[in-house]
Amino acid sequence: MTAKKGRVFSGARPTGKQHLGNYLGAIKNYVQLQDEYDCVYSIVDIHALTTLETTVNLKENTLEMALDWLAAGMDPQKSVIFIQSHVPEVTELHIYLSMVTPEGKLTDLPTFKDKVRENPNNINYGLVGYPVLMAADILLYKADTVPVGIDQAPHIEFARECVRSFNYRYNTKVLIEPQMKVTQYPKIIGIDGVNKMSKSLNNEIEISATPELTQKRVVSMVTDPNRQRRTDPGNPDVCNVYSLHKIFSTSDQVNMVNTECRRAGIGCVDCKKMLAENINQNLAGLREKRSQLAAHPNDVWDILHDGDKRARVIAEATMQEVRKAIGFAE
Ligand code: SF4
Incomplete structure (x- = not known):
């Protein structure tokens, strides 16, 4: 087997059953990257809370998305596939990164302005800080490569700035700057013929x-x-x-x-x-x-829980270095 090129991190919110837009735009790419890179794929359920009004379907949506991921060929033998909230170290790193992040940087990000337009009545602290959580996701797993569409480029640049600020503040090299792997995601239009395919617009075709x-x-x-x-x-x-x-x-x-x-x-x-x-x-x-997978949901949860454990090994090692670099009492 040839050596892998590096570590990829990517995550997606648990939006339930995936549609053709998710499949062609992200999942197929995730599957392809597995042979070239050591991949860490996260179902980012904490991110979902920034805009969700209710969490009644959160667990079910997590399972449905995992079913689609696994059925499409995302392979737990090749990749770490896990649930973000099951590795709480990410929230710890998030708070440390937030201390080296000027507030204005977050509100200047174009994606923040989009979110404000989409959720004018729910501009919460987490929504402002979600790029910091996104940076924590990437940096916690020491990913050197992040596949992104060009619209996400400012977030990766932001994560790189977090690394520089953190490493400078604490005179360390513990965090590494991720590189973008800009991917041409095909924009899949929904059945309305106008808007990007999206569950919230009810214009989707589910892959299942x-x-x-x-x-x-x-x-x-x-x-x-x-x-x-x-x-x-x-x-x-x-x-x-x-x-x-x-x-x-x-x-x-x-x-x-x-x-x-x-x-x-x-x-x-x-x-x-x-x-x-x-x-x-x-x-x-x-x-x-x-x-076949849906007939045995406990097996799917076991796959995710195994991914949680593997992710946590990487996360805990990073956090030990991070805490030491900050200078916390041992
Ligand atoms: S206009 Fe009708 S025939 Fe032409 S490509 Fe569209 S669906 Fe097909």
Whole structure:
């Protein structure tokens, strides 16, 4: 086996059953990185609290997301897959990092401004400080590589600044500066044809949906708005169905849709049925594996708890160094 390139950290909030946007945008990349890097993947349930109004579904959503991750090929033999809140050292590091973080830096981050717009009535202390918690996640596991979309770049730069401030303040080299691995995440548009696929907008197609439900969701997709009748020629370039064909269909099918749509040689209903079939075919193996896993939820919790233990070994070692560097009494 060739030596791995370094350690990757990434996390995602427990949003329950994952949709095509999550799958194509993050999960597939997580799976690919496992062979090249030593990967640490976290279900970041503490982060979820910054915007959640209720936690009644938190546990269930954690399990559902883990089922999708594992079914998609995230492999506990290759990666550490764990639950953020089960390694409380992260909250300790978070508080130490907060002491070397000027408050203005946090409120200047563009993502903070977005969050304020999204949650105008719930701007809590945790929401302001969530980049510090995100930095703590990365630094606790001494990850040197973080896969991010370009919009997340300021957060990684912020984490790097945290490292420099901490190491300077305590005259140490204990924390390491992570590098960004900028990844082109495809932006998957929802079935409304306008917005990014998102559960909160109810425009998603879940990867674990039944073939029938998948077909129903695909059939309800918004297409080229100028194609009103079957006999109208369409423009696939403005149609989200075509965008998904480019991901799930063969090149012959993509070419055929591209040509036939423009001369009204194919109707939208047939075009969508073909897409639904291809999505179902593509996800059949994942869904089969997911049902097997879902039949034994305790085994899935055991996998996560084993990940917790492995994550905690790394975390505790880092925190011993951190506490010593700060100069706490032993
Ligand atoms: S035929 Fe297909 S690509 Fe063309 S507008 Fe209809 S759904 Fe979209």
